[in-house]
Amino acid sequence: MAQDLSREQFELLRKVLREKKEEEAVQGDEIKPRKRRKRHGDNPPVKVPEPAPIEVVVLDSSDSDNSMSSSMEDEDFDSDEFEDVLPEDESDDQGEDDLNITIDKVDKKAELAAKKLKEQQQRNVVSHEVKKYRKDFHAEYLLCLMVHGYIRNEWLNDDKLLNRLFKKHIIPEKVEKLLHPTLDKELPLRSTRKLLDGLKQAMQLWIKHCHIIKSYAGVGLYMRQWDEISTNFHNQPTTKQQFIKDIVRGRGTRDILAQGFVALLRAYNVNARLCFSCQPPDYCNMKLNHKSAQSGSNFIDNDTFKYPIFWCEVWDKFTKKWITVDPINMETIEQIRHVSKLEPDSRSSRNVMRYVIAYDRKQGCKDVTRRYVKHMYSYKFRHSRITNDPQGQEWYDRVVKKLTLRKRMKIDDYEDVYFQDRNETEGMPGCLQDFKNHPVYILAKDIKQTQLLKVDAKECGFFKLNSKKQSNKVVKVFYRKDIIELHSPRQWYQMGRVLKPGARFKKIIQKRGINRLNSSSNGEEEEDKERLYSIDETEIYTPPNANELGEIKKNTYGNIEIFAQSMIPHNCVLIESPVAIKACKFIRIEYAPAVTSFSFGGKKLRGKGNVKPVISGVVVARWFKDAVVAAISGIEYSLEQDKQQESELKSLQDWNEMLLRLRIKSNLNETYGLARDEPKKNDRITNIHDEEEEEQEPVEDFQVEAGGFFIGNRENAGSKEFELPPLQADGSQEYGSPPLQGGGFLSHSKSESDPSSEMEQVNEDQDENGHDVVDGNTFGIDDEYDAFMDDITNE
DNA sequence: TTGCAGTAGATACCTTTGTTTCTT
DNA sequence: AAAGAAACTTTGGTATCTACTGCA
Numbered sequence: 087m088a089q090d091l092s093r094e095q096f097e098l099l100r101k102v103l104r105e106k107k108e109e110e111a112v113q114g115d116e117i118k119p120r121k122r123r124k125r126h127g128d129n130p131p132v133k134v135p136e137p138a139p140i141e142v143v144v145l146d147s148s149d150s151d152n153s154m155s156s157s158m159e160d161e162d163f164d165s166d167e168f169e170d171v172l173p174e175d176e177s178d179d180q181g182e183d184d185l186n187i188t189i190d191k192v193d194k195k196a197e198l199a200a201k202k203l204k205e206q207q208q209r210n211v212v213s214h215e216v217k218k219y220r221k222d223f224h225a226e227y228l229l230c231l232m233v234h235g236y237i238r239n240e241w242l243n244d245d246k247l248l249n250r251l252f253k254k255h256i257i258p259e260k261v262e263k264l265l266h267p268t269l270d271k272e273l274p275l276r277s278t279r280k281l282l283d284g285l286k287q288a289m290q291l292w293i294k295h296c297h298i299i300k301s302y303a304g305v306g307l308y309m310r311q312w313d314e315i316s317t318n319f320h321n322q323p324t325t326k327q328q329f330i331k332d333i334v335r336g337r338g339t340r341d342i343l344a345q346g347f348v349a350l351l352r353a354y355n356v357n358a359r360l361c362f363s364c365q366p367p368d369y370c371n372m373k374l375n376h377k378s379a380q381s382g383s384n385f386i387d388n389d390t391f392k393y394p395i396f397w398c399e400v401w402d403k404f405t406k407k408w409i410t411v412d413p414i415n416m417e418t419i420e421q422i423r424h425v426s427k428l429e430p431d432s433r434s435s436r437n438v439m440r441y442v443i444a445y446d447r448k449q450g451c452k453d454v455t456r457r458y459v460k461h462m463y464s465y466k467f468r469h470s471r472i473t474n475d476p477q478g479q480e481w482y483d484r485v486v487k488k489l490t491l492r493k494r495m496k497i498d499d500y501e502d503v504y505f506q507d508r509n510e511t512e513g514m515p516g517c518l519q520d521f522k523n524h525p526v527y528i529l530a531k532d533i534k535q536t537q538l539l540k541v542d543a544k545e546c547g548f549f550k551l552n553s554k555k556q557s558n559k560v561v562k563v564f565y566r567k568d569i570i571e572l573h574s575p576r577q578w579y580q581m582g583r584v585l586k587p588g589a590r591f592k593k594i595i596q597k598r599g600i601n602r603l604n605s606s607s608n609g610e611e612e613e614d615k616e617r618l619y620s621i622d623e624t625e626i627y628t629p630p631n632a633n634e635l636g637e638i639k640k641n642t643y644g645n646i647e648i649f650a651q652s653m654i655p656h657n658c659v660l661i662e663s664p665v666a667i668k669a670c671k672f673i674r675i676e677y678a679p680a681v682t683s684f685s686f687g688g689k690k691l692r693g694k695g696n697v698k699p700v701i702s703g704v705v706v707a708r709w710f711k712d713a714v715v716a717a718i719s720g721i722e723y724s725l726e727q728d729k730q731q732e733s734e735l736k737s738l739q740d741w742n743e744m745l746l747r748l749r750i751k752s753n754l755n756e757t758y759g760l761a762r763d764e765p766k767k768n769d770r771i772t773n774i775h776d777e778e779e780e781e782q783e784p785v786e787d788f789q790v791e792a793g794g795f796f797i798g799n800r801e802n803a804g805s806k807e808f809e810l811p812p813l814q815a816d817g818s819q820e821y822g823s824p825p826l827q828g829g830g831f832l833s834h835s836k837s838e839s840d841p842s843s844e845m846e847q848v849n850e851d852q853d854e855n856g857h858d859v860v861d862g863n864t865f866g867i868d869d870e871y872d873a874f875m876d877d878i879t880n881e
Numbered sequence: 882t883t884g885c886a887g888t889a890g891a892t893a894c895c896t897t898t899g900t901t902t903c904t905t
Numbered sequence: 906a907a908a909g910a911a912a913c914t915t916t917g918g919t920a921t922c923t924a925c926t927g928c929a
Contacts, residue, residue, distance in 0.1 A: 597896095
């Protein structure tokens with residue numbers, strides 16, 4: 087059987103090769119129309135086009151005129167080359183000008199890209215991708231720093247370290263007593279005073295103890311610029327052992343010595359915590375070129391290490407507040423009310439205080455930035471933190487929670503009260519920009535179309551513009567809590583709410599988006615207005631329950647919309663699975679396809695018809711749940727099996743094809759010897775064809791087998807092309823496994839077909855026999871075979 | 882020199898259930 | 906022959922963002 091098959095296919099191959107040669111001989115002219123006929127179905131390939139483009143030209147701009155006429159010429163003369171270069175893009179336009187237009191497109195694309203790049207460079211703003219990358223990098227860097235702080239804090243809790251520090255008797259008994267003052271009932275402040283005294287003396291003793299201060303490698307943990315990210319000047323990794331040794335001996339960088347002070351206090355049973363100001367690179371900085379890099383002098387200046395990265399906080403149980411101690415850098419102790427000495431200059435490019443994390447001795451981790459930053463509501467500060475967008479906030483909270491191993495304590499409550507107080511006393515922003523998205527205040531002019539001021543709201547102050555031009559201009563300032571958010575009924579429904587009976591709209595605005603256009607074309611004036619309602623005018627939508635048969639009320643499109651949990655009928659469940667509908671049909675129960683969102687077309691393809699509901703599953707009555715889930719898993723299982731079978735089949739086909747190729751090759755060699763020159767080869771093939779009759783059936787088999795193989799290969803290549811640089815982990819998976827089968831085989835079979843040793847032998851034979859045939863033939867046929875296969879797969 | 886308002890220019894957002902033609 | 910896939914469609918106003926500039 088296999089033998090026969092190969093024979094048939096072998097004949098087919100010869101036939102096709104012959105045809106191809108003929109076509110080539112007759113010139114590309116013939117190939118073209120043939121292809122076109124296929125693509126455009128009924129339209130005959132006639133050479134009518136000549137007048138047509140001219141007419142179009144009159145209508146269109148003069149540019150297209152040129153391109154069209156030139157395209158005609160191109161096609162006539164160099165068609166073959168273009169065919170090879172751009173085989174697939176032809177179907178774009180009608181007939182003749184297609185080739186050239188495709189090329190123009192490519193040119194334009196490249197031109198546009200180049201132009202964009204140039205513009206970016208001129209504007210000194212990085213591309214969108216880089217922006218995203220910087221933000222991700224910022225978050226990752228921050229995570230690493232926070233974990234670093236966590237580990238250091240763990241080390242500081244080590245008994246061995248604490249014991250050794252204690253045994254060193256750095257702190258005399260007198261001072262130790264001060265660190266643990268008793269409550270002075272008459273004047274609690276006196277107790278705090280004692281504590282502060284004790285801390286001061288302990289700090290001085292510690293400073294004395296720290297006799298060797300090493301310098302940082304590079305900038306240490308201070309902030310790096312984006313162009314320094316790849317430069318390798320990290321601190322040398324420290325082992326725990328080394329760390330303990332260094333602290334006990336009082337040597338190390340400022341960071342380690344500051345950490346050592348925390349350990350010292352802990353050794354004397356003081357509730358001290360380690361503060362760490364994390365300095366991930368600034369993702370708000372979108373500049374392409376940094377001034378620092380240009381000037382170079384900015385690398386490390388005198389003030390760079392003035393403010394600490396690590397310091398210490400001590401709990402004062404009398405005032406219920408934390409006392410800040412910076413033993414190494416500033417050598418200060420402070421009880422912070424509104425301003426801290428530790429907050430660096432806002433212009434600093436090396437130390438931007440955005441995330442101050444405190445790690446306590448009970449394995450607690452807390453963001454205490456509030457204590458140290460004066461203007462946390464300033465635009466710049468809010469934007470420089472990853473918590474600026476809700477997603478980032480969620481991420482950040484999760485990280486902090488993961489690093490906190492203890493339960494919440496009373497101390498946390500006291501601290502939160504303090505933070506709350508600080509928030510409230512921060513006051514009104516000093517500049518216009520800081521009012522943007524300010525959580526407390528809003529300028530009258532910034533109230534949006536879809537927002538409304540409460541009726542009884544009064545301005546809480548005025549803001550005077552700083553510029554000279556409008557020095558007289560004074561703007562009203564309101565509390566943001568006096569603003570009501572308004573939404574259209576549809577928007578409310580999207581949130582699972584509907585209008586209350588008798589609801590009255592609060593405001594009418596112009597409709598937005600594509601609806602505006604549609605309704606205005608109707609000519610009715612009312613239609614392009616949108617009525618907005620406040621949340622008070624709405625209530626949670628409760629859908630009707632399914633009846634005993636499990637019938638669910640559907641909308642006019644035959645499905646049910648689930649945008650919120652509450653939109654699922656009470657006695658029903660939502661089951662999300664791509665095969666859920668199939669499963670329901672299979673077990674013949676009542677169900678409703680669930681629309682959970684809408685998909686909008688790509689960036690440019692915004693149109694009426696481009697909005698499509700996303701049906702992510704079904705809603706079924708509660709009592710059907712188990713059955714549906716079981717059916718789904720059954721279907722998924724069988725699909726999985728099908729898939730596996732398919733892939734097995736495919737690899738078998740691949741093997742089959744490889745063997746086939748080998749057989750064809752050896753058949754050719756055996757039967758006809760080895761041919762050298764192209765013309766001779768041609769002759770032979772034509773002759774062969776004359777001898778044999780054509781057979782149709784094998785064609786299909788052949789195509790199927792070959793097709794699978796090459797398509798696999800092609801897909802693989804495609805996915806590679808469109809992959810972004812490996813920012814995302816997903817990308818790499820696509821390269822990997824299954825499609826590679828094809829590629830592997832291809833190269834393999836090729837290398838099999840030209841093993842040099844074989845060829846050499848053959849050559850020798852030929853020389854002896856006096857034949858003028860050489861290895862070139864095998865190559866040639868193989869190549870043509872490839873081309874032929876390519877053609878088949880293309881069509 | 883510094884901080885600010887204002888600027889340009891790019892970009893994001895909003896939207897929220899087709900129709901026709903070709904292929905399998 | 907029916908079902909399903911693919912092609913076609915290609916707004917525009919408002920808000921936001923960011924580096925830069927000129928002014929005081």
